[in-house]
Amino acid sequence: MKNKWQTVKLGDVCEIQSGGTPSRSKIEYWKDGNIPWVKIGDFSDKYISKTSELITQLGLENSSAKLFTKGTLLYSIFATLGEVSILNIDATTNQAIAGLKIKNNNQLDINYLFSYLKSIKDEVNRIGRGVAQNNINLGILKQFAIPLPPLETQQKIAAVLDKVQKIISKSKTTLEKYDTLIKSRFIEMFGNEIVESGKWKVEKLEDVCDLITDGTHKTRKIQAT
Template sequence: MTPSKHQFVGKKVKLGELCEIYSGGTPKRSVSEYWTGGNVPWVKIGDITEKYVSSTEECITQAGLNNSSAKLFKPGTLLYSIFASIGAVGILNILAATNQAIAGLVIRDNSLDHDFLYHYLKSREVASKTSGRGVAQSNINLTILRNMQVPVPPLVVQKEIVQNLEIVSRQLKMAKLQLSKLDSLVKSRFVEMFGDFACYETKPLIKCVDCIEAGKSPKCLAFSRKMAEPGVLKLSAISSGVYCENENKALPRSVSLTIDKVVHANDILLSRKNTPELVGRSVLVKHTDGNIMFPDIIFRMHPLSPINAMYLSYLLAGPLLHSIQSLAHGSAKSMSNIPKSELAKLSIPIPALNLQNEFANFASQVDKSRFGGMLHLLNSLSGIMHASFFSVADTD
């Protein structure tokens, strides 16, 4: 559709008036001809990792496209996730279809700059996570999306905002790259220090920790807690390999924290139930406000002597991750689950404690660089980016 002439400048306008909005679909997995040998890129939320989506993990066939609610979107279509991870945003660089968790937005009005809308939707994602309100519910439908209010300042202002945000985006990307390099440095050091685990004494995991316990999942509100109010972690709090306490759901006022399920510093948390690629992911909690619980789909453990917590956490998250994930039960269509009884038998190599402590000291020094420098810069840039965007763009 050819965009219309400018008509919304200086107003807040419903997204549905600015764009054509469609949802995608999934061909039946049971029909092999819809998937085998497919050459139509098919976008899932996990494929939206950068501003531009240029490749996908899976493809469907033309028959799959024709016999499902999936739609083919042209390059330049904005993608917006409406289920599960709400508010993930990307721009198609290729001709592709999407699953039903992703809406395709095609701008139909010249009042709106393509990159401006991308950044506005991106800022809504950040706002929903930090405010605990907005679009942070479990999912939204197309009606809610079409009714979303979007500010439309003059095009010259939109382009100026985009130019400034692109500069900050590049700085953010560089900061994230530096953090990634620090992570790689610690992982490399781990391999250098411990090498071939076959030479060490081993014990089953249950003999190396005080217990392996699941948390509790009371009914929560649809949004995140404010500041240090009571809450319950979401799986996304540990799925990235870094503990993210702001990934949570608020507890209703009528529900109290279960004290023995509250997260503490030095807890090792491991996802016992998740998608096949994320099940078994674990983190070491280094800082917490002590007012948040872990859910029943996460295991918690504390190492016993002679096991260092930092050593065990890197072991579980790195060399043993594949072994942990192989314990999971479930199909590709469902959430995989790791039985406690099988995780308890996992063989843990035990190097000399002084060697474990040496590694832990090294990792702690790297963490100081991460949290004292690069992570602070990353958070500051992200905050400046979106606060500035709202102050300029989100006006009446």
């Protein structure tokens, strides 16, 4: 069934623009600003509802920054590649982030697109490492090949992946708590000074293991021809 799905170029199903940064030397572009301005550091959850910085209307009008509406999918294209989030507010972005506005919501589901773009992050980073500054331009982004199953199928896929992500997030939180517990128990049992004092011998992992490896790797083709 998967082989029968249509494949489209991202640029054919989304309007894609990058953001910009108002001049930092112009205080009037930043002081008392009320327009959210997204940086990659603001990508922490699936949805962006607030930003660490704001710009003014004057800053928006005198820069390459663009105001993206709520529901726009944001995608990082510079340095930290392949980060994805969805605007839960109207906001501008810097030039390291592209805004993707779906042209036809009856053809492409935003949650499906979000999940698919997250799934190809490693492949995108391999492409980015082929250039000097680890980035991709809008031309490359527009050529991304997107499998396009029927809308109902997209929504089902997105719903399943969303549930999986919630389970992963919950498990990660639990593991972090266990890790903290283990470290505290270790210190209770042996004392932190034992490790710090150098009383225990420290070895490199490669010196005590015969083999250190990971699994096989397969690169997916993510650009349309």
